[in-house]
Structures are given as structure tokens and as C-alpha cells.
Amino acid sequence: MKNDIYILAIETSCDETSMAIVKNGKEVVGMSVLTQMDTHANFGGVVPEIASRMHTENITMVLEDTLQKAKMSVSDVDAIAVTSFPGLLGSLLVGVECAKVLSMVYQKPLISVNHTMGHIFANQLENDMTYPALALIVSGGHTDLVKMNSAYDIEVLGSTIDDSIGEVFDKVARVLGLSYPGGPNIEKLAREGENTYSLPKAMNDQSYQFSFSGLKSAVINLVHNEEQRGNSIRKADLACSFQTAAVDELVRKVKIALENTGIQEFILAGGVSANQYLRGQMEQLMADYHVHFHVPAFKYCTDNAAMIGAAAYPLYLKKQFAGYDLNAQSSFDIKAYMSILKNL
Numbered sequence: 001m002k003n004d005i006y007i008l009a010i011e012t013s014c015d016e017t018s019m020a021i022v023k024n025g026k027e028v029v030g031m032s033v034l035t036q037m038d039t040h041a042n043f044g045g046v047v048p049e050i051a052s053r054m055h056t057e058n059i060t061m062v063l064e065d066t067l068q069k070a071k072m073s074v075s076d077v078d079a080i081a082v083t084s085f086p087g088l089l090g091s092l093l094v095g096v097e098c099a100k101v102l103s104m105v106y107q108k109p110l111i112s113v114n115h116t117m118g119h120i121f122a123n124q125l126e127n128d129m130t131y132p133a134l135a136l137i138v139s140g141g142h143t144d145l146v147k148m149n150s151a152y153d154i155e156v157l158g159s160t161i162d163d164s165i166g167e168v169f170d171k172v173a174r175v176l177g178l179s180y181p182g183g184p185n186i187e188k189l190a191r192e193g194e195n196t197y198s199l200p201k202a203m204n205d206q207s208y209q210f211s212f213s214g215l216k217s218a219v220i221n222l223v224h225n226e227e228q229r230g231n232s233i234r235k236a237d238l239a240c241s242f243q244t245a246a247v248d249e250l251v252r253k254v255k256i257a258l259e260n261t262g263i264q265e266f267i268l269a270g271g272v273s274a275n276q277y278l279r280g281q282m283e284q285l286m287a288d289y290h291v292h293f294h295v296p297a298f299k300y301c302t303d304n305a306a307m308i309g310a311a312a313y314p315l316y317l318k319k320q321f322a323g324y325d326l327n328a329q330s331s332f333d334i335k336a337y338m339s340i341l342k343n344l
């Protein structure tokens, strides 16, 4: 009797074309990630039309590479999973159409996966997640603090009311003249600087909401004002001051949630979780509160298909399969989505 479940997962929501075969939602049997970062860096950010065209050009190659690494064929897998929302519409469509074709040709069930859930489930690839858990999702599209009662019973405690944390890292990087993607470049530069610029507190309150547009504007205005006065900017110090202010706010809000809920498990997820300073500060907080800290391995922090395979597994077990009318969706309301999941 065959007990192991193999899921072929596809991720094309932004500028990475990725596929992976994941066994039992945990073990990555083979993964391929083709990033378009260098192309988009020429334009200072992701150009949606170019992204979808490159996904189309590369997806077959990524499939072949994944199958080769896993030493499997599509007929060996139990289901096809795909990120169908949220993300860039044209990019998502390439993955969704590919998944539908594979599902139809090989007669495998189709699973629609939410990209944000994928980031959370990246942690499942490392350790078993236990519940209840608090999760902080920090990416280019999201800054959400959620309470997980079980894998798919999730309550949103708070979100950003304006820019996401990743977006702000990218915008601040641009004003400092750093290339795309901004987050890793800010981190690198910040290591050479000190926290000497005084920047406003992001949101000085006790709620679970986040706001980063004030901090972003403060950095942009500071740079412009100094330029107008003909003064030079200590870029490394400003990168360090910005990173410290942004991370301090994330840590402060998580601390409030830990104190209010008494939860003993904490999950960090999303592209920005690759940031060493953030990881270090969160690690310290969790040590102080004796909370178990989960963070994905670096390769599973930014967009990849392994995390989509991990997130698809509980849906497979619940037989939550999608029809061939599955469509890509660029945006989504996290609260509405979580309440649907709760009723599965």
C-alpha cells in the first residue's frame, strides 16, 4: 500500500518561476527556482509584462529540471498544486494554466494555494508547527500578525494599514540609490553603519496594526532635504537607522501579542524573514519569553514552490480540490479567506 503523498507544486506569483515535488508536506524531493531578479533590476522593480513573458518562456524548463532532480515523472505524483492568489495577475496565470494542463493530461487532482499560506508553511519544511501559534508574515505584499489555532484555523490579529514592510525596504533602498531587490541591499549596507539618524516611531500604540508609510516618508524627506542643502548623507548609517526602526516596530507588536495571548510558539514567514537583523531580534525576544521560535531556512524565505507544496498538503488530506474553472486572482482579503478556511 502506498502511504506517501507526493505533490507537484508550482509558484509563479511574482518574479520567480519555481516548481517542487514535496513528500507528505514536509520533505522536498526536488526543487527548481529560476529568478528573474537580474532582468527586473535594470528597471528598479518587477515589470509585470516582462515577468509573465519570462514565466512562459521558462516554465517547461523548470518543470523538467524539477522532475530530473526528484527522479520522478508527473505520473508519479498524487496532485498538482499551484499558487493562484495573490500576486501579479499575468504571472499567476502562467502557473495556473500550466497546473490545469498537467492536472488534465495526467488526471491528477488540482489544488489551489494561497501564497501567504505558502510562506507560513515554509516553516513546516523545517520543523513540525504546533498550535496555537502566533505568525508574523513579512513580505513584499504583506505585513500580517495572525493567530493560528490549527493549520487552517487562522485569525488575523492585525495587518499594515498602508505599505507592507517589504515594500518600504524596497522604496527606501531606491531613494538610497541601491538596486532592486532593495531589502537584501539595505541589510548589507546597514551592516556597515550605525543607528545614528533619529527617525519617527512607526506607530506608537498598543494595537496589532502596523503602519510604515510615516517611516518611509521620513527617510525620503530626510534624503531630499539634505540633498537640497547640498549636504551628503551617511547612507550606511541611514540604512541601519531605518532597518532598526522598522524591525523594532515589528518586535514591539509581536511582544504585545505574546503578552496578551500567552502563546508559546512563534512563526516568522515571508521574504523579509531572510533579514538577519530581524531574525536575531525576534530570536532574542523569543528567548526572553521562553517561546519556541520557527523561521524558515534562507532558501525557503523568499518565493519558492516547496512552501506551496507544504501548504497544499493539509488541503489534499481534506480533499479540497479545485475545478478547471480555477482562475488567478491578484488580490485577496486575508480576513475573508481565513474565515472560509475555518469552515473547510
Ligand code: KG4
Pocket (backbone or CB within 6 Å): 014, 115, 119, 138, 139, 140, 141, 142, 165, 166, 167, 169, 170, 181, 182, 183, 184, 187, 270, 271, 272, 273, 274, 275, 276, 301, 302, 303
Ligand atoms: O516573500 P517575497 O519573496 O515576495 C512576496 O511575496 O512579496 O518577499 C519579497 C520582499 C521584497 O520586498 C524584498 O526586498 C524583501 O522581501 N526581502 C528582504 C530581504 N530579503 C528579501 N527585506 C529585508 N531584508 C532581506 N534580507
Ligand code: ZN
Pocket (backbone or CB within 6 Å): 115, 119, 139, 140, 270, 271, 302, 303
Ligand atoms: Zn512571497
